[in-house]
Amino acid sequence: MxxxxxxxxxxxxxxxxxxxxxxxxxxxxxxxxxxxxxxxxxxxxxLGLESIQGNDAALQILLRVLLPAVILIAAGIWIAYRFxxxxxxxxxxxxxxxxxxxxxxxxxxxxxxxxxxxxxxxxxxxxxxxxxxxxxxxxxxxxxxxxxxxxxxxxxxxxxxxxxxxxxxxxxxxxxxxxxxxxxxxxxxxxxxxxxxxxxxxLVWMMNPKALMVSFDAGRAALCKDCDKACDKACPMRLPARSIKRKKFTCTQCSECIQACNQVQKDNPDGSLLHWGNGDPRRSSDADKIIPSVDIGAQK
Structure with missing residues (x-):
């Protein structure tokens, strides 16, 4: 992506x-x-209901208030679910x-x-x-x-x-x-x-396992040992950028962590270890074992 x-x-x-x-x-x-x-x-x-009564008043409330509200809420839910x-x-x-x-x-x-x-x-x-x-x-x-x-x-x-x-x-x-x-x-x-x-x-975002998120290439985690946690430091919300989805519950998709990793790996032909993707590729039980080892190495 x-x-x-x-x-x-x-x-x-x-x-x-x-x-x-x-x-x-x-x-x-x-x-x-x-x-x-x-x-x-x-x-x-x-609403202009002063001169309207009965079913006409109910229809005006439906069209002018309830329908726009439902459309706005539905659009917000869809965006949050996807992104x-x-x-x-x-x-x-x-x-x-x-x-x-x-x-x-x-x-x-x-x-x-x-x-x-x-x-x-x-x-x-x-x-x-x-x-x-x-x-x-x-x-x-x-x-x-x-x-x-x-x-x-x-x-x-x-x-x-x-x-x-x-x-x-x-x-x-x-x-x-x-x-x-x-x-x-x-x-x-x-x-x-x-x-x-x-x-x-x-909450809506967490319900979608294929939602947009910042993903970490755990297979190249050894490269993090020479970094000073630039991605974590760049995060305005102070979140562990390389961790799994549930530990980034409040991620705002600002992509500052990706930008920081791009700078650290600018001379690496394989590019950044962080990228936008659909879903977390590390949802297995071993995911929590991968990230702590990265953080320990980053403290070098």
């Missing part, structure tokens, strides 16, 4: 993050608390922040999370920069989310002029604080255990 292009993933997640921020401004999608209805593609979403958490790795705005904070933390502290050992000395300035970045992103998120509930142009104008109401300021303050804590300390935990959409995709 053709290996993924990280430039394409950067483009898709950046475009979706931008869409996440501008959707309420352009009236693509939002819920207007002041009017009490959804706005989709500039049109108020109203896993593709939305998480290629579109999700939260996962984009996870990777961004990982990169900043790696640059400033020499580690992608606060829970791992670092290669750089801790300094107050590094932590200060990291906290400022997290707070700015968290505040942007809070303002963006509030724009889904209040008329966004009025919200931004009130924010710039300082005329925002107490309730709105309270929302922004609480949301910014919660997002900052999440981004600094619990972003991976949220993706793994706190995101209902992500966990649902993982």
């Amino acid at each position: 053709k290996q993924p292009n990280q430039r394409l993933r950067t483009l898709t997640r950046s475009a979706f993050f931008a869409l996440f921020l501008v959707a309420p401004v352009l009236d693509i999608f939002r819920y207007d608390l002041t009017a009490g209805h959804f706005v989709i593609f500039t049109y108020p979403l109203s 896993g958490r593709l939305y998480c790795g290629w579109l999700c705005p939260h996962f984009s922040v996870v990777e961004l904070i990982n990169g900043r933390m790696e640059k400033l502290l020499g580690r992608p999370t606060i829970w791992e050992a670092g290669s750089k000395p801790h300094s107050v300035s590094s932590w200060l920069i990291l906290v400022i970045v997290a707070v700015l992103i968290a505040f942007t998120w809070a303002v963006g989310l509030l724009g889904y509930l209040l008329p966004p142009l009025e919200l931004y104008q009130d924010l710039l002029t300082g005329e925002l109401g107490f309730t709105s300021w309270l929302f922004l303050g609480v949301a910014t604080a919660l997002f900052t804590i999440d981004f600094l300390f619990a972003r991976h935990l949220f993706c793994k255990f706190g995101c209902a959409l992500g966990v649902f995709q993982s």
